[in-house]
Every structure is written in C-alpha cells, then in structure tokens.
Amino acid sequence: MGDSTRVGEVRRQASEMSRRLGFDAVQAGRLALAVNELGNNLLRHAQRGRLLLAASEVADSVAIELLSMDDGPGMADLQACLQDGYSTAGSAGQGLGAVRRLADDFDIYTRPGSGSLILARFYRERDINGGARRPAHGFAIGAVCVPAPGEHVSGDGWDVALHDRRADVMMADGLGHGPDAAHAAVAALQAFDQQRGGNPRHHVEQAHAALRGTRGAAVGVARIDAGTNRICFAGAGNIIGRVISGLADRTLISQSGTAGLQVRTVQEQDLEWPDHALVILHSDGIQSRWNLDDASVLQRDPALIAAFVLWRFCRGRDDATVVVIRRAEV
Structure with a gap:
C-alpha cells in the first residue's frame, strides 16, 4: 500500500464506484469503513500489501468486492485476530472484526510466515429487512x-x-x-x-x-x-x-x-x-x-x-x- 495517502485514494475510488452503481448511503458508508480498516491493516502489519477493488454484475445482482493481499507475516491465531480489541500494534484492534460485521460476505485465508488474503463483498440489492439479496442462479x-x-x-x-x-x-x-x-x-x-x-x-x-x-x-x-x-x-x-x-x-x-x-x-x-x-x-x-x-x-x-x-x-x-x-x- 505504500503510505496512508494510498488508503485515501482507494476510499475515494470506492466512493465513486458505489455512487455510480447506485448503492445506498448505508452500503456506501460500510464499504468506505472497510476500505479504511483493511488499508490501515496492511500499512500497520503487512509486507508488500495490495488492496484490490472491483465491481461485478451477475444475473442483475451488483456487488463491490475488496480483496486485501499481503506477503506476510500471516496470522498465527486467526480467531484471536478476528476478535474486537485484539491488536499486535498498539491500536484499538477493531479492524478485522469490524470488517466481518460490515461486509455482506467475508472470507479470510492466512498462512503464518507467508501472508494473508481477505475478502469483503457488499451487495447493492437489499431485501425488505435490509439484508443482502444475493443472486440465486445455481x-x-x-x-x-x-x-x-x-x-x-x-x-x-x-x-x-x-x-x-x-x-x-x-x-x-x-x-x-x-x-x-x-x-x-x-x-x-x-x-x-x-x-x-x-x-x-x-x-x-x-x-x-x-x-x-x-x-x-x-x-x-x-x-x-x-x-x-x-x-x-x-x-x-x-x-x-x-x-x-x-x-x-x-x-x-x-x-x-x-x-x-x-x-x-x-x-x-x-x-x-x-x-x-x-x-x-x-x-x-x-x-x-x-x-x-x-x-x-x-x-x-x-x-x-x-x-x-x-x-x-x-x-x-x-x-x-x-x-x-x-x-x-x-
């Protein structure tokens, strides 16, 4: 990621993408928070971190995905890292737990000594209760x-x-x-x-x-x-x-x-x-x-x-x- 200005750049791109694709203010806000958390996580903890942002449309369902990738050090205790309040860098430690709550879909893979992959997906379409309406096409x-x-x-x-x-x-x-x-x-x-x-x-x-x-x-x-x-x-x-x-x-x-x-x-x-x-x-x-x-x-x-x-x-x-x-x- 380089420095904190790159996190702001990705956040602006995410904001423009969500506006252009018709995401509501709530989802756009969740996406922006996830960009901040994952981007800052890369800056604080990771080696050679990358944050990928992309939109997809399949069967009239629109989603924006964030993918965080890094080459180390990985997480020795993944479950601990997902708990609110956990930190190895003297920060509040809310990052990964917050992203898991914010995203409609969340997945993570980590290999100690090698690095981590983190996925956060946000759907545009919502059901009557405000939950994600995922495509049902098999x-x-x-x-x-x-x-x-x-x-x-x-x-x-x-x-x-x-x-x-x-x-x-x-x-x-x-x-x-x-x-x-x-x-x-x-x-x-x-x-x-x-x-x-x-x-x-x-x-x-x-x-x-x-x-x-x-x-x-x-x-x-x-x-x-x-x-x-x-x-x-x-x-x-x-x-x-x-x-x-x-x-x-x-x-x-x-x-x-x-x-x-x-x-x-x-x-x-x-x-x-x-x-x-x-x-x-x-x-x-x-x-x-x-x-x-x-x-x-x-x-x-x-x-x-x-x-x-x-x-x-x-x-x-x-x-x-x-x-x-x-x-x-x-």
Missing part, C-alpha cells in the same frame, strides 16, 4: 483481473452468461498489454455478449471474426452445465482451464492460434463436471504449472480462490486474470 463465481505492472488498464477480460442451469464463461487475453490489448479483449467480449446462446466453438469463431483489425487475443470459452454435469470448452491461444476437486484434476485444452489473426478449425472438448469440483480459467499472466497445495482453499469463496492463485502463481510481468466457478450451495 453458480458461485469469483474472479480477479489485474493489469501488468506500470499499466492502468488490463489487456485481459472475462464475462459470464447464465441460462437456466448453465453458465457460459469467456476469457480473452489481448496480445501484449496496455490499451491496444484491452481493445482486443473488449472486442472479443462484445462479440460474446451479442451472440449469447451459441456453443463454445461458435463463440471462438465469432471472436476470431470480430478481432480482425485488432492486435488479436487468446480466447477461451467454457459451457458449464449443472443439468447434465458436463463441461464443454473451446479455445485458441494460451487461456488455460482446470477442473479441480479433492479427487480429480483435469486440464481444459486450448488449441494454438490467436483470434483475429490465425485460428485453425475450432475443436471442442467435453468432459464430466464432478460434484464439488471447481472450474478455473486463467490467462498466461499466471504460471501454467500451479496447484492448490492447501486443501482448505477448495472450500473458500471463489473470489478468494482466484486471489490465492494470483497471490501464489502470478508471473508479475503481464496482465493476469483468474475466474473460478463452482456450484452454489443450496
């Missing part, structure tokens, strides 16, 4: 998307379309990074949005046509069907997919090529979606060989799982995106 979806060092926009992008018991997910990675790469990724996602309902092969072909005249992009599309428990995947370029559970680890294979430049006849891969399995897509800003070496990570919120993959396996020299999908808890 899938839990989380993602992180960060630009390459020194860039202000990411050349990666992702989108999801929900149809009854099916989720279609696209990821696009514009060639290189910066504004021209972002332009290519946006063109691919716009083609996906305009042709919702097509199969993965069709979406890759449509992206290839839409990206002519751009620098091109790697594109991957997965159809995840909770009705048939099957996954269908097609891709061109270096979008990588994995299907992971405690018992299985299968790879979703993209063929060589670059949408907008050169793509061979698109092939689809079809495989089973086991119970409790995660579907994870990522761009090549993430190392191709990675593992969830702590089994407890599998049970976390999908956004925290995505952050874990970024935290442990980001190459650090390119845009990086991770999307995680699982069946929603009933």
Whole structure:
C-alpha cells in the first residue's frame, strides 16, 4: 500500500464506484469503513500489501468486492485476530472484526510466515429487512483481473452468461498489454455478449471474426452445465482451464492460434463436471504449472480462490486474470 495517502485514494475510488452503481448511503458508508480498516491493516502489519477493488454484475445482482493481499507475516491465531480489541500494534484492534460485521460476505485465508488474503463483498440489492439479496442462479463465481505492472488498464477480460442451469464463461487475453490489448479483449467480449446462446466453438469463431483489425487475443470459452454435469470448452491461444476437486484434476485444452489473426478449425472438448469440483480459467499472466497445495482453499469463496492463485502463481510481468466457478450451495 505504500503510505496512508494510498488508503485515501482507494476510499475515494470506492466512493465513486458505489455512487455510480447506485448503492445506498448505508452500503456506501460500510464499504468506505472497510476500505479504511483493511488499508490501515496492511500499512500497520503487512509486507508488500495490495488492496484490490472491483465491481461485478451477475444475473442483475451488483456487488463491490475488496480483496486485501499481503506477503506476510500471516496470522498465527486467526480467531484471536478476528476478535474486537485484539491488536499486535498498539491500536484499538477493531479492524478485522469490524470488517466481518460490515461486509455482506467475508472470507479470510492466512498462512503464518507467508501472508494473508481477505475478502469483503457488499451487495447493492437489499431485501425488505435490509439484508443482502444475493443472486440465486445455481453458480458461485469469483474472479480477479489485474493489469501488468506500470499499466492502468488490463489487456485481459472475462464475462459470464447464465441460462437456466448453465453458465457460459469467456476469457480473452489481448496480445501484449496496455490499451491496444484491452481493445482486443473488449472486442472479443462484445462479440460474446451479442451472440449469447451459441456453443463454445461458435463463440471462438465469432471472436476470431470480430478481432480482425485488432492486435488479436487468446480466447477461451467454457459451457458449464449443472443439468447434465458436463463441461464443454473451446479455445485458441494460451487461456488455460482446470477442473479441480479433492479427487480429480483435469486440464481444459486450448488449441494454438490467436483470434483475429490465425485460428485453425475450432475443436471442442467435453468432459464430466464432478460434484464439488471447481472450474478455473486463467490467462498466461499466471504460471501454467500451479496447484492448490492447501486443501482448505477448495472450500473458500471463489473470489478468494482466484486471489490465492494470483497471490501464489502470478508471473508479475503481464496482465493476469483468474475466474473460478463452482456450484452454489443450496
């Protein structure tokens, strides 16, 4: 985070985001307090801390997420750190306990000696009692998307379309990074949005046509069907997919090529979606060989799982995106 001015910068961005997305004053205030608590927590306790802020809209449900990431020292006693009044820095110690109360969804992962990940999510839609109205579409979806060092926009992008018991997910990675790469990724996602309902092969072909005249992009599309428990995947370029559970680890294979430049006849891969399995897509800003070496990570919120993959396996020299999908808890 650097210094306290960076916390104020994130707070101003959060305020503008909540205003633009139509959050009420109560939720906007909770979000601002959580930014302060998590940001100051990084300044006081953490090494190489980062605070990520993002908005998502899935099935007409809008949420703003805060993700705190750091490289140490981690929390030796997590439950103690979540108690009000606990502090190792001579402060009031209200931070993590307060954030857990303020947020609609809260999750935390910590590894002593390595660092911590903290997720706080705030929903715009409220029920009659003022509680969060979460989307009910059968899938839990989380993602992180960060630009390459020194860039202000990411050349990666992702989108999801929900149809009854099916989720279609696209990821696009514009060639290189910066504004021209972002332009290519946006063109691919716009083609996906305009042709919702097509199969993965069709979406890759449509992206290839839409990206002519751009620098091109790697594109991957997965159809995840909770009705048939099957996954269908097609891709061109270096979008990588994995299907992971405690018992299985299968790879979703993209063929060589670059949408907008050169793509061979698109092939689809079809495989089973086991119970409790995660579907994870990522761009090549993430190392191709990675593992969830702590089994407890599998049970976390999908956004925290995505952050874990970024935290442990980001190459650090390119845009990086991770999307995680699982069946929603009933």
